[in-house]
Amino acid sequence: xxxxxxxxxxxxxxxGTSVKIECRSLDFQATTMFWYRQFPKQSLMLMATSNEGxxxxxxxxxxxxKFLINHASLTLSTLTVTxxxxxxxxxxxxxxLVRDGNEKLFFGSGTQLSVL
Amino acid sequence: AQTxxxxxxxxxxQEAETVTLSCTYDTSESDYYLFWYKQPPxxxxxxxxxxxxxxxxxxxxxxxxxxxxxxxxxxxxxxxDSQLGDAAxxxxxxxxxxxxxxxxxxxxxVRP
Numbered sequence: 001x002x003x004x005x006x007x008x009x010x011x012x013x014x015x016g017t018s019v020k021i022e023c024r025s026l027d028f029q030a031t032t033m034f035w036y037r038q039f040p041k042q043s044l045m046l047m048a049t050s051n052e053g054x055x056x057x058x059x060x061x062x063x064x065x066k067f068l069i070n071h072a073s074l075t076l077s078t079l080t081v082t083x084x085x086x087x088x089x090x091x092x093x094x095x096x097l098v099r100d101g102n103e104k105l106f107f108g109s110g111t112q113l114s115v116l
Numbered sequence: 117a118q119t120x121x122x123x124x125x126x127x128x129x130q131e132a133e134t135v136t137l138s139c140t141y142d143t144s145e146s147d148y149y150l151f152w153y154k155q156p157p158x159x160x161x162x163x164x165x166x167x168x169x170x171x172x173x174x175x176x177x178x179x180x181x182x183x184x185x186x187x188x189x190x191x192x193x194x195x196x197d198s199q200l201g202d203a204a205x206x207x208x209x210x211x212x213x214x215x216x217x218x219x220x221x222x223x224x225x226v227r228p
Contacts, residue, residue, distance in 0.1 A: 034216060038159075043207060043218045091159060095216070103149055105216055107161035 002028050004096050006108025013084055014116055021079045021111045023094030029074035030096035034105070035067075038091045050077045084115040120210050122219035129198045130227050136183075137193045137222050139208030145169075148212040150184065150191045155221070156204040164206070167191065200226050 003026040013019050023033055031052045036044040048069050049057045056069035066088075068080040077096075081088055093110040097103065120141045129135035141150070152164040167175045167184050174182050179196045195202055203226045208219040 041205075041223075043220045044161075046215055046217070049215055093159075093161065095161070102166075103211065103213065104163060104166060105151070105211070106163065107153075109158075109160050 002026075002096070002098050002104070002106045004030075004094065004106045004108045006094050006111060008111060009109060010112045010114075012114045012116065015085055016083055018080055018082045019084055019113060021081075021092055021094075021113075023077045023079070023096070023108050025075045025096045025106075028096075028098055030077075031074060031099070032097040033071060033077040034095045034097070035069060035077075035079050036093045036095065038093060038110075040091075044093060047079075081113065084113070086115045089113055089115045120208055120217050120219035122208055122222050124222050125220070126223045126225070128225045128227060129195070129202075131198055131200060133198055134194060134196045135198055135224065137195070137206055137208075137224065139191045139193070139219055141189050141191065141208070141210045141219075143189065143210065143212065145212045148210060150182075151209040151211065151216075152180070152182070152191075152193045153207045153209060153218075154202075154204045155207065156201075161207075165193065195224075198226050200228060202226055 005024045007022050033050040035047045038044045047062045050069045050071040052071045058064045071077040094108045095105045148169045150167045154162045154164050165177045165180050181194045183192045205221045207221045210217045
């Protein structure tokens with residue numbers, strides 16, 4: 001299947017700092033990427049849909065100024081958690097949509113964010 | 117609203133036996149995709165199987181098969197000859213070509 005690379009896999013930061021998470025499609029072009037958040041033993045919650053060259057679409061209740069998404073190329077989307085607080089600690093996962101007539105979504109390996 | 121329901125939070129199966137994980141969904145769309153994803157302790161999401169709503173034939177991938185009942189909006193996953201490596205959390209997901217909606221997931225344990 002298609003490969004989606006997500007970095008870093010784990011990050012620890014101080015409260016008030018910003019953290020950037022990268023999501024890259026390695027062997028295909030992804031016009032659409034999705035960002036999810038997952039709490040322990042729970043399902044994935046969609047945060048936003050990232051489209052190359054346009055503004056991201058955020059789900060209800062997700063603060064767009066706190067979770068900045070940039071999709072500047074067909075292979076890279078970034079999520080920046082600004083002014084992080086302990087309640088932002090979570091597992092963040094990206095996924096990329098493959099549109100080739102057999103639509104599939106492939107996921108990055110996730111990023112565990114811990115805010116102290 | 118489009119929802120995906122996985123009513124069983126946990127299931128257990130004996131190694132080499134067969135287990136079925138249930139999933140129902142609600143939609144007014146006629147064309148969409150359904151997926152089952154596996155999430156092992158590593159938390160990497162792995163695509164198990166995919167079904168296109170317009171296809172009546174049930175999808176099959178080796179030991180994994182689905183029972184897709186479009187009218188009933190049901191999409192269950194059957195795992196045959198269960199292996200220890202099948203132990204994981206399994207998510208049913210619905211994709212109407214816009215965004216992927218997940219069920220709450222089910223934790224499957226495999227007894228040796």
